[in-house]
Amino acid sequence: MTVDRNELMDRVVALTKRRGFIFPTAEIYGGLSGFYEFGPYGVALKRAIRDLWWRHMVDLRDDVVGLESTLIMPAAVWEASGHLTNFVDPLRQCLGKCKKRWRADHVLGEKCPECGGPLDEARMFNLMFKTYVGPLQDRASEVYLRPETAQGMFVDFKNIINSTRVRVPFGIAQQGKAFRNEITPGNFVFRVREFELMEMEYFVRPQADDEWFSYWRSERLRWYTDVLGLDKNRLRFYDHPKESLSHYSKQTTDIEYEFPFGWGELEGIADRTDYDLAVHQEKSKQDLTSLDPETNERYLPWVIEPAVSVERIFITLLLDAYDEDVVNNEPRTLLRLHPNVAPVQVAVVPLSKKEELIRVAKDVIKALRGQFRVEYDQTGGNIGRRYRRQDEIGTPFCITVDFDTLNDQAVTIRKRDSTEQERVKIADLSPRLNSLAG
Ligand code: GAP
Numbered sequence: 001m002t003v004d005r006n007e008l009m010d011r012v013v014a015l016t017k018r019r020g021f022i023f024p025t026a027e028i029y030g031g032l033s034g035f036y037e038f039g040p041y042g043v044a045l046k047r048a049i050r051d052l053w054w055r056h057m058v059d060l061r062d063d064v065v066g067l068e069s070t071l072i073m074p075a076a077v078w079e080a081s082g083h084l085t086n087f088v089d090p091l092r093q094c095l096g097k098c099k100k101r102w103r104a105d106h107v108l109g110e111k112c113p114e115c116g117g118p119l120d121e122a123r124m125f126n127l128m129f130k131t132y133v134g135p136l137q138d139r140a141s142e143v144y145l146r147p148e149t150a151q152g153m154f155v156d157f158k159n160i161i162n163s164t165r166v167r168v169p170f171g172i173a174q175q176g177k178a179f180r181n182e183i184t185p186g187n188f189v190f191r192v193r194e195f196e197l198m199e200m201e202y203f204v205r206p207q208a209d210d211e212w213f214s215y216w217r218s219e220r221l222r223w224y225t226d227v228l229g230l231d232k233n234r235l236r237f238y239d240h241p242k243e244s245l246s247h248y249s250k251q252t253t254d255i256e257y258e259f260p261f262g263w264g265e266l267e268g269i270a271d272r273t274d275y276d277l278a279v280h281q282e283k284s285k286q287d288l289t290s291l292d293p294e295t296n297e298r299y300l301p302w303v304i305e306p307a308v309s310v311e312r313i314f315i316t317l318l319l320d321a322y323d324e325d326v327v328n329n330e331p332r333t334l335l336r337l338h339p340n341v342a343p344v345q346v347a348v349v350p351l352s353k354k355e356e357l358i359r360v361a362k363d364v365i366k367a368l369r370g371q372f373r374v375e376y377d378q379t380g381g382n383i384g385r386r387y388r389r390q391d392e393i394g395t396p397f398c399i400t401v402d403f404d405t406l407n408d409q410a411v412t413i414r415k416r417d418s419t420e421q422e423r424v425k426i427a428d429l430s431p432r433l434n435s436l437a438g
Pocket of ligand 1 (some may be wrong): 147148149150180182189190191192193195197199265266267268305307308309311312
C-alpha cells in the first residue's frame with residue numbers, strides 16, 4: 001500500500017518517537033530547535049549507515065585511508081578555506097507580528113510566509129558556531145566548530161603523504177560531527193544544526209578530474225540502490241548550474257531523493273579543483289605539492305569530494321521504507337528496510353514463556369549474536385503483536401521457537417514483507433538467514 005505523500009513525514013516522525021529512534025534534544029526543557037537525540041533503534045540504524053559507508057569507501061578499497069581530525073579548529077583554517085567570508089546564507093527577518101527569521105532564498109516574494117508581515121532587507125549571516133579556547137574571550141582565542149570535516153583532510157594532507165604509502169590517485173575519508181547554525185532547520189532531521197558528516201576527499205591529477213568526477217557520481221548512486229536498497233525511481237542526479245556553485249567548486253552534482261516535500265539533496269559530489277590545497281599552501285607557507293614520479297614535476301592535486309550526512313540518509317531510509325498494509329484483516333505499519341540497515345536484523349521470539357522454549361530460544365540467539373543485529377523478544381502479548389512490533393522497527397526476520405522445536409530441532413523464519421513463514425533446522429539457520437538477507 002502507498003501512504004499519502006502529504007502524511008508520510010508526520011507518520012514517520014510519530015513512529016520514530018513511539019519506537020525510540022529519535023527524540024528532540026532536552027525535551028523535558030522544551031527542546032532546542034535543530035537538535036535531536038537518537039534512542040536505541042536510532043543508534044543502531046546510524047551505526048549501520050556509518051559502518052556500511054566506511055566498509056564501501058575505505059575497507060573494500062586499497063586507495064582510501066581514514067582520518068579523524070578535531071571538531072574545533074583554529075580561525076586560520078576557516079580564514080584560508082574561505083568559510084569566514086563565504087559560508088553565509090542571506091537572512092531576512094519578519095517585521096510584522098511573528099518576527100520569524102527566514103533564509104532569503106527560501107522565501108518567495110516580499111511577505112513573511114508565516115504571518116504575511118513585511119520582511120526586512122536581506123543580510124548575510126555566517127553559519128559557523130564560534131567559541132573561545134582558554135580563559136580569555138578575545139580575537140586571538142576565537143575558534144570555530146567545524147561546518148565540514150573536509151578541511152581536516154586538506155590541513156593533514158602533507159602528514160598523510162609523508163607517513164603512509166598512498167600516492168595520487170587516493171582518498172582520505174572521515175566521519176564525524178559538523179555544526180551549522182542553520183537559519184531555518186527543518187523537515188525533521190533533514191536539516192539540523194548538529195549532524196554527522198561522512199566525507200571523502202579523493203586526490204587526482206589535475207587533468208583527471210572529469211573522469212574521477214564521473215566515476216564517483218555513479219559509484220555513489222550505486223551504493224544507495226544496491227547497498228542501502230533505496231528505491232531507484234526516487235533518486236536522480238541534479239547538476240548545479242555554474243552560478244549556484246560553492247566558492248570552491250568547478251562542478252557539483254547532487255544525488256537527489258524525492259522527499260514528500262519535493263526533490264532535495266541527499267548527497268553532494270563536488271569537483272573542488274586544487275582550491276583548498278592552494279589556499280592552505282599559500283596561507284600556511286607549507287609545500288603541499290605532490291611529486292609526479294614520471295615527469296619529476298611537483299603539482300597540486302585536484303579533489304573530488306562525495307559528502308553526505310548520516311542524518312540525511314537516516315530520514316531518507318525511513319521515508320523510503322515506511323509502509324502500511326492489512327494483514328489478517330488488521331492494519332499494520334512496517335518499515336521495509338533493507339536487511340543491511342535494519343536496526344534489528346533478526347528477532348528471536350519464543351512462542352510461550354515455558355522454560356524449555358526459553359532455553360532453546362536463548363541458545364538460538366546466542367548462536368546468531370555477532371553475525372546479525374539481534375533482539376530477544378519474550379515480552380507479553382501474543383506472537384502476532386510481537387511480530388507487529390518488529391515490523392514497525394523494520395526487522396526483516398523473526399525466528400519463532402515453538403513446541404515442535406523441542407522434537408524437530410527446527411524453527412520458523414517469519415518474513416516481514418510477505419509475512420510468509422518457513423521451517424528451518426536450527427543447524428541451517430545462519431546460512432539460510434544470510435541467503436535471505438541477500
Ligand atoms: N564538504 C562539502 C559540504 O559540506 P554540503 O553540500 O554543504 O557540502 C554535504 O554538505 C552534505 O551534508 C549534504 O549533501 C547533506 O547530506 C549534509 N548536510 C548539509 N547540511 C546539513 C544539515 N544542516 N543537516 C543535515 N545534513 C546536512
